[in-house]
Amino acid sequence: MARTAPPTRQRVLLLFLLVLLGCGFLATSLVSYYSAFNSIRAGIIHTELPLTSDNVYSEIQKDLVRPILISSMMARDTFLRDWVLAGEQEALPIIRYLQEVQAHYGTVTSFFVSDKTHTYYQAKGVLKQVKEDEPRDSWYFRVREMAEPYEINVDVDMANQDRLTVFINYKVLDYQGNFIGAAGVGLTVDTVVQLIDTYQQRYQRSVFFVDRNGRIVLTGAEGGPMGARSGQTLLELPALESLREQLATPKSGSFEYREEGRDHFLNVRFIPELNWYLFVDKHENSALANIRQSLYLNLLICLLVTLIVIALVSVALHRYQRRISAMATTDLLTDLLNRRGFDLLASQALQEARRNASPLCALLLDIDNFKQLNDSHGHLAGDEVLRGFAQRLRDNLRQADIICRWGGEEFILLLKDTSAAQARDLGEKLRQQVEQSGFSHQGQDLAITTSIGLAQLHRDDSLDQLIARADRALYRAKQAGRNRLCEETA
Secondary structure: OOOOOOOHHHHHHHHHHHHHHHHHHHHHHHHHHHHHHHHHHHHHHHHHHHHHHHHHHHHHHHHOHHHHHHHHHHHOOHHHHHHHHOOOOOHHHHHHHHHHHHHHHOOOEEEEEEOOOOEEEEOOEEEEEOOOOOHHHHHHHHHHHOOOOEEEEEEEEHHHOOEEEEEEEEEEEOOOOOEEEEEEEEEEHHHHHHHHHHHHHHHOOEEEEEOOOOEEEEOEOOEOHHHOOOOOEHHHOHHHHHHOOOOOOOOOEEEEEEEOOEEEEEEEEEEOOOOEEEEEEEEHHHHHHHHHHHHHHHHHHHHHHHHHHHHHHHHHHHHHHHHHHHHHHEOOOOOOEOHHHHHHHHHHHHHHHHHHOOOEEEEEEEEOOHHHHHHHHOHHHHHHHHHHHHHHHHHHOOOOOEEEEEEOOEEEEEEEOOOHHHHHHHHHHHHHHHHHHOEEEOOEEEOOOEEEEEEEOOOOOOHHHHHHHHHHHHHHHHHOOOOOEEEEOO
């Protein structure tokens, strides 16, 4: 009888295989993940961000540096300088000049302030007279005293309803290098913010500008890192605490910091035309989302493969176990129980008969003159007879009955809930069928008879005693001339 519960060794084997496959798949997936992670990370730091910074710088040169070049051109324009040195005789020529600059280059404003008369000329006309004690005019006197040729200043534009504007204030010098005024153009802050938002959308990075003192100058519409706004310093941002020493004064380079569980990669580049630092920030989640999804998918696939492998191995082991168990309890030639398998089922049948006080009979059958059959027709014929005889027995028994090849040409039947008279009738039926029908091998009819010994279980009988009495009955049948049934009653 096959056992249904797997042995402990099989459970240990399956568990070991599960751990081995799981660890192998997990290690492979993690190694692949971290290899790709480090590769992408290095690519971001050493390639992507610097390249993005270069691209943004090129865009800045086109979009923001252009006003500086326009202002520089105005400061060196011989018409402007000659008009100032001629004594500013008439305002109309300079106003037309500023109108032409504004219209041709698409700036929001263009201006010139004379150092001699302190007159503020604008494309719309004469705006005002600048004064040293007027706070809104402090920019002009600052420009006059500075060593640099120009500055970028964010201020309100009085000529355009005080709209916040990015001014390029360029010093105008005469032909001997003496300061004679300031000229320049302006872009609205909204226009610059739109440019930054365009950069961010185009390159999928956070872009913002910081001056030499670490103060954030310009950001996109939604602010800079962690929502920082213009006017804040980098040191005020909690997430940048780890860079406090490195960025106390901004400098070009690549940096890393962590914010809300996300690693950020930062590339800083100085833009001399603006005198600002360009910060390009990218957090790892956006870059590594796909690779993390691949890791989770790989782990899921590995889990499914592991479970499938374990299931297949478990099925194979169970089948192998059943096959081994069947081989251990089954006769390979006749596919009947062997003596080991018979002992297992017969012991149970004996216990049931005693417990239920039901009759139990044993029939021990022997094929007569089987050795002569083998000698005359060969062992293949003998094997054919044994298989046919076993099938004849199977065809006449109930499912509950136990049939076994006892050894050689002997077979034993254990009949449950069967009286001696019923067992005798069945034995006679089997004997007559074997005698009358015979067997065929390679076209030859083989006449076969069988001798049968019958014994019924007594109250105190053991299995061995029952079989021993059936064997004595079989012996008597053989001695009496074979092809008969004898019963042992004692």
